Amino acid sequence: MGQMLRMATVGGARTTRHGESRGTLEVARAADMVLIDWRDIAWPYLDPEIRLLDAVIQRAKASAVRATICDGDLLNRDGRFTRVNRGARGAA
DSSP, X not given: OHHHHHIIIIIHHHTXXXXXXXXXXXXXXXXXXXXXXXXXXXXXXXXXXXXXHHHHHHHOOGGGEEEEEETTEEEEETTEEXXXXXXXXXXX
């Protein structure tokens, strides 16, 4: 599972022109992340022997996502987009 996560993060970033600024959480790198509610992953029961990464990959669902952050900007919080005005009308 760890190799899969590295392939999706560091490896994925290396395939783009942004490889030097993305892929890991470090100072001076763009922060793209999803915050997941652990209670949703662990409910109703989670074996204490299961590794954290395995639990997240195998059990996390979209309903457990509490926030989505791209390049340090909060885009979605508790299922609501923070940058979309649904009342605004687009150009005709």
